[in-house]
Amino acid sequence: MIRIVWGITGSGDRIHEILDIMTNLHEEQNVKITVILSKAAEQVLRGYKLWELLHSTFDKVLHEQNANAPFIAGSLQIGKYDLLVIAPLTANSTAKIAHGIADTLVTNAVAQTLKGTTPVLLYPVDQSLEPIRTIGPDGIEFTIQPRAIDLDNVNRLRNTERLVIANSPSEIDTEIRVMLNSNRGNPR
Numbered sequence: 667m668i669r670i671v672w673g674i675t676g677s678g679d680r681i682h683e684i685l686d687i688m689t690n691l692h693e694e695q696n697v698k699i700t701v702i703l704s705k706a707a708e709q710v711l712r713g714y715k716l717w718e719l720l721h722s723t724f725d726k727v728l729h730e731q732n733a734n735a736p737f738i739a740g741s742l743q744i745g746k747y748d749l750l751v752i753a754p755l756t757a758n759s760t761a762k763i764a765h766g767i768a769d770t771l772v773t774n775a776v777a778q779t780l781k782g783t784t785p786v787l788l789y790p791v792d793q794s795l796e797p798i799r800t801i802g803p804d805g806i807e808f809t810i811q812p813r814a815i816d817l818d819n820v821n822r823l824r825n826t827e828r829l830v831i832a833n834s835p836s837e838i839d840t841e842i843r844v845m846l847n848s849n850r851g852n853p854r
Contacts, residue, residue, distance in 0.1 A: 669698045669747045670842070671738060673772040676706025677754040678714055679791040679800045679810075683835045684753050685716060689723050691842060700726040700747070702738055704759070704772050713803035730771035738771070739778035750779045753789035753838050757816040760790040764819040780828060787841055788823065789832045792816040 672688055674681075691697040701724050703711070708729065711717045721727055728736045742750055752759070752772055759772055768777035779786050792798075792812035801807050824831050832838040 667696060667698055668749070669700070670749045670751055671700045671702060671742055671747050671775065673702045673704070673750070673752040673755075673775060674707040674711070675704045675752065675754060675756045675759045675772055676710050677756045677791045678710045678803060679754055679798070680835050681710065681714055681716065681754060684789070684838070685720065685723075687835055687839045687842075691839075692723065695843070697842075699724055700728065700738070702728045702736075702771055702775060703730060704770055705730050706756070710803075715803070728771075733769050733771060733774040735771075739775050742775055742779040742784050743782035745782060745784055747784060749785055749787060749842070750775060751787045751789075751838065751842070752776065753787075753832070753835070755788050755790045757790070757792045757812070757819070760788075760792070760816065760823065761819045763788070764822040776829075780826065783828070786829045787832060787838060788829065789835065789838050790816075790820045790823075793820055793831075793833060 688699060692699050711720055728738060741747060762773045763776050768774040776786055795812060795817060797809045797811050799807055799809055823829060830841055832841060
């Protein structure tokens with residue numbers, strides 16, 4: 667069985683699609699997913715009315731108390747999990763990770779995981795200077811304009827060893843499924 671820690675930060679961009687991917691992996695691929703939530707993720711999930719769905723789908727949902735509580739970084743660092751996924755990843759958390767700041771549960775999990783051998787997969791929501799159409803919690807579509815500094819931070823992360831940047835939610839799914847297929851004969 668593949669074991670994944672999946673972090674969610676405070677972005678609502680493509681959150682429904684991301685939760686669908688998580689659910690499909692969990693139910694169809696028998697992937698054990700431990701969810702870690704930033705403090706802002708709770709607000710976003712409640713706003714999008716996905717809070718109950720998340721908790722009814724996944725057995726282990728951990729809520730940030732501080733940068734090291736609940737303690738998940740050690741298990742990631744020593745390889746008790748096969749992969750750390752952070753999706754969606756806000757521009758704020760992307761900047762922190764790109765510059766080595768580990769002051770939240772999610773950013774600390776990434777920093778500590780990269781000190782071990784467990785791979786990390788990130789989906790930063792801001793990856794193009796093109797305007798992005800997204801849907802708010804009220805169902806209204808609107809446009810956001812990423813900033814050049816946000817793209818600089820994503821590009822800085824692209825060169826990090828054992829860290830993969832997914833360009834879309836479908837790429838998250840593809841990367842994880844490749845990993846699943848390569849580990850089928852190697853269960854933990």
